[in-house]
Amino acid sequence: MDSNRDWVSVSAAVDHTVALRSNGTLWAWGDNSSGQLGIGPGPNQTKPVQAGTNSDWAAFCCPLRGTLALRRDGTLWAWGQVYVVGSWGATANNLPLPTQVCAESNWTGFVTWGFLPLVRNRLGEVWEPFHAAPNPEASAASSFQLVATNAAPGRFASAWCGEPRIYEVRSDGTLWERTQPLNTQAATPVGDWHRLGERSDWTALWGTGAAALGMTADGTLWTWGIDPGVNQPSDFLSRLKLARSRLLSLFGPGPRPIAMGAMPAYQEQPRPLMRLVLTNSVD
Numbered sequence: 001m002d003s004n005r006d007w008v009s010v011s012a013a014v015d016h017t018v019a020l021r022s023n024g025t026l027w028a029w030g031d032n033s034s035g036q037l038g039i040g041p042g043p044n045q046t047k048p049v050q051a052g053t054n055s056d057w058a059a060f061c062c063p064l065r066g067t068l069a070l071r072r073d074g075t076l077w078a079w080g081q082v083y084v085v086g087s088w089g090a091t092a093n094n095l096p097l098p099t100q101v102c103a104e105s106n107w108t109g110f111v112t113w114g115f116l117p118l119v120r121n122r123l124g125e126v127w128e129p130f131h132a133a134p135n136p137e138a139s140a141a142s143s144f145q146l147v148a149t150n151a152a153p154g155r156f157a158s159a160w161c162g163e164p165r166i167y168e169v170r171s172d173g174t175l176w177e178r179t180q181p182l183n184t185q186a187a188t189p190v191g192d193w194h195r196l197g198e199r200s201d202w203t204a205l206w207g208t209g210a211a212a213l214g215m216t217a218d219g220t221l222w223t224w225g226i227d228p229g230v231n232q233p234s235d236f237l238s239r240l241k242l243a244r245s246r247l248l249s250l251f252g253p254g255p256r257p258i259a260m261g262a263m264p265a266y267q268e269q270p271r272p273l274m275r276l277v278l279t280n281s282v283d
Contacts, residue, residue, distance in 0.1 A: 004021065006021050006022040006023065007019050007020070007021055007022075008020050008021065008022050009060075011060055011061050011062045012062060013036070013062030013063065013064060013065065013066075013067075014031075014064050014065055015030050015031035015033075015036070015065060016028055016029065016030030016031050016032070016036045016037060016062065016065070016067075016080075017029055017030050017062070018051065018060055018062055018067055018069075019048065020057055020060065023055055024054075024055040024056050024057055024058075024072070025050055025054075025055045025057065026038070026050070026051040026052065026054075026057045026060060026069060027048035027049060027050055027051060028045070028048065028049060028051045028067070029045045029046060029047055029048050029049065030044065030045065031044050031065070032044050032045060033065075034065045034066070034080050034081035034094045035079055035080050035081070035094050035095055035096035035097070036062075036065050036066055036067055036079065036080030036081065037049060037051060037067075037080075038051030038052050038067060038079040038080070038096075038097060038098050039051065039096075039097075040096045040097050041096050051067070051079070051098065052077075052079075052097065052098040054071060054098070056071050056072040056073065057069055057070070057071055057072075058070050058071060058072045059109050059110060061110050061117055063117050064081060064083075064160075065080055065081040066078060066079065066080035066081045066082050066095075067079050067080050068101075068110070068117055068119075068129075069098070070107050070108075070109065070110075070119075073105055074104075074105040074106050074107050074108070074122075075100055075104075075105045075107070076100070076101040076102060076104070076107045076119060076129070077098045077099060077100055077101060078095055078098070078099055078101050078129075078130075078134055079095045079096065079097055079098045079099060080094065080095060081093070081094055082094075082095055082130055082133075082134065083130060084130050084131070084132065084133050085130060085131055093133060093134075095134065099134050099136070100134065100136035101129055101130075101134045101135075101136075101143075102129070102134070102135065102136070102138050102139060102140045102143055102144065103136060103137055103138060103139055103140075104121070104139065104140045106121045106122045106123070107119050107120070107121050108120050108121060108122055111126050111151065111153075111156045112156045112157050112158045112166075112207050117129070117158070118147060118156060118158065118166070120151070121140075123149075124149065124150045124151060125146060125148070125149050125150075125151070126146075126147040126148040126149075126151045126156065127140055127144040127145065127146055127147060128144060128145045128146075128147050128166075129143070129144050130143075130144075131143055131144060131145050147166065147178075148168065151168075152169075152171065154204060154205065155168055155169040155170070155205060156168055156169075156205065157205045157206055157207030157212050157213075157214075158207045159207050159210055159211055159212050159225050159226075160210055163179050164179075165177055165178065165179050165225075166178045167196075167205055167207070167212055167214075168193075168205075169202040169203075169204075169205050169214070172200055173199070173200040173201050173202050173203075173217075174195055174199070174200050174202065175195065175196045175197060175199070175202045175205075175214065175270065176193045176194065176195050176196065177193065177194060177195075177196050177268070178192065178193045178194075179192075196224070196268065196269060196270060197269055197270055199216055201216045201217035201218070202214055202215070202216055202217075203215050203216060203217050210225055210226040211223060211224065211225030211226050212224055212225050213273075214270060218275065219275050219276040219277060220272050220273075220274070220275045220276075221272070221273045221274050221275070221276065222270035222271060222272055222273060223267075223270065223271065223273045224267045224268060224269060224270045224271065225266065225267060226265075226266060226267070
C-alpha cells in the first residue's frame, strides 16, 4: 500500500484508518462518506492521503466514522462523523475537514475512545466532548462534560452497547459504570454512576468496542458487555478464543455498530474468563 518506513502509530475505525508519520503529518485511507479522512468531500481512498495540512499532530483516535486528534500545541480537532449528545438525544454531524473542537489548548491525550471518546488535560481532568457542536471559540466547560478529576491512568474504558457506557476503576479498587442515555425518556440521568459487582481489587481495565475487559489482583481476567453467547464457554480453548478475539479488538475497530432493535443481550456484571497463574519454571 505504501513504501514509506517512517510510520509511528495507527488507529482503525469502522471503515477508515488513520496513521501518523514521524514528521508529524496524519494520513488516512478507506471510506470518506462522512468526511472521516479529513480531505473534504471526495471519493474513498485505497492509499494513504494526508489529512489536513498540519505537521504537528501528537495523538489521535478513530471513534466509529470520525477522527479525533491532538496537535502539539494542545488543541483538540475533529473531522468525520461526530455525535453531539444533548437532552434531545444524539445527533450526527459530518465535518469534512479538521475542525477545532473548543478554545482550550491544554489537552494532553486520550483516556479511552469509542462512541464517545474521553480526553485528559494538564490538570489531570477527564472530559467527555461533544455535548455541543465543535466550536473553536467555546470553552470546554460549555461544550464538554467533566467525567473525573485527578483520574489515574489506565482506569477508564468505554463501550458501545446500544448506549455509550463508561467504566472506571476507582482508587479503592471498585468498578463503576455510567450509562449515557441517547433519548429523553431514559430512566438514568446523564452522569449517574453505579457500582458493578462487590470486588474491590480491580487493577486494570480495557474497552473493546462493544465489550470491556478487566483484571483483578488475583490474576483473573473478566469480561462483560455485549454477551458473546447465551452460555459461558466451559472449556479452556473456547475461553482462550474469546479472550483472543476481545483483546484483538483493542487494536482495531471492533464490531460494527448495531441497530438498537437488533442489539444482542448485554451482560452487565463482569464474569470470569480465565485466571492467569504465575508458575516457577523448571530447569
